């Protein structure tokens with residue numbers, strides 16, 4: 037016999053993701069999903085970012101890696117709470133891994149929840165975690181052809197961070213090409229050129245983060261000191 | 263590479279549907295694949311074959327129907343087919359669109375044998 041189903045194959049993940057999103061709203065925090073290739077500077081940027089958000093804004097990090105707790109150790113001195121998830125064979129995080137981790141975080145004390153996804157430009161884009169915003173990083177050493185090669189993740193991005201911009205003089209990187217490729221996917225996409233090394237772009241990024249938090253949390257916002 | 267992640271979710275949902283409907287074998291699963299998912303049919307076939315091994319769907323046929331990616335322009339409401347690398351509206355020349363179709367993988371049907379059913 038033939039059974040009609042008509043079901044998105046990612047339904048079970050998406051249902052949990054929606055629940056996560058409701059929790060974030062209820063607790064008055066903003067959740068950001070950081071997606072990029074391995075080594076494009078996610079952990080380093082989070083260290084610098086959280087350091088600068090402190091002490092006015094409290095941050096928690098959930099970090100996914102196939103193996104080791106190294107990133108969690110790097111982030112622990114900065115974030116209020118850090119949870120490392122080892123995904124083993126899986127190249128991305130699932131919504132239920134986030135929901136399980138949320139139980140271990142005192143959410144009402146947190147303003148920003150950063151989720152550092154497993155380094156991979158493809159699969160993390162498929163699996164909604166319930167985040168409010170997707171932050172996609174592209175580092176200069178990866179090359180200026182990556183937007184065209186991985187369009188799916190770039191069109192899903194709420195913001196693109198062009199990281200390691202301090203290497204601009206060292207590498208052959210055609211910024212115009214990247215901008216033109218992004219323009220074709222999302223004409224109003226926000227792009228910040230940033231370096232954890234030189235600090236370029238950090239103010240713009242922090243201002244954007246704070247503005248997004250106010251926007252997304254809306255009327256339920258806790259008092260946000262500047 | 264993401265075919266593996268998608269096949270895993272697909273097989274899970276197909277087996278769930280089979281169980282809910284009292285099937286004890288699955289012979290065919292039909293899916294609709296949106297072009298924007300950038301799925302390579304041979305890769306998802308391979309991944310599917312691996313994932314169903316050892317389940318009631320072992321050896322099942324995966325039937326794939328591809329549909330184009332469609333978008334609606336937020337400026338002029340024009341509906342048009344999206345190119346993989348270029349979402350610009352042919353009228354406004356701006357990529358300010360809402361994807362309306364072709365951005366997901368859906369299971370359409372599952373074929374198998376039900377208990378007490380003659381083949």
Ligand SMILES: Nc1nc2c(ncn2[C@@H]2O[C@H](COP(=O)(O)OP(=O)(O)O)[C@@H](O)[C@H]2O)c(=O)[nH]1
Pocket residue numbers: 072073074075076077078079080081155199200201202203230231232233234
């Ligand atoms: N030149 C330069 N190197 C950086 C920058 N940010 C990170 N790195 C280096 O890039 C490497 C990978 O960084 P990491 O934060 O671990 O990347 P992740 O894998 O995305 O978390 C490390 O050696 C960092 O020191 C930057 O802004 N400029």
Ligand SMILES: [Mg+2]
Pocket residue numbers: 078079107152
């Ligand atoms: Mg890292």
Ligand SMILES: [Zn+2]
Pocket residue numbers: 335336337338339340351352353354355
């Ligand atoms: Zn238009």
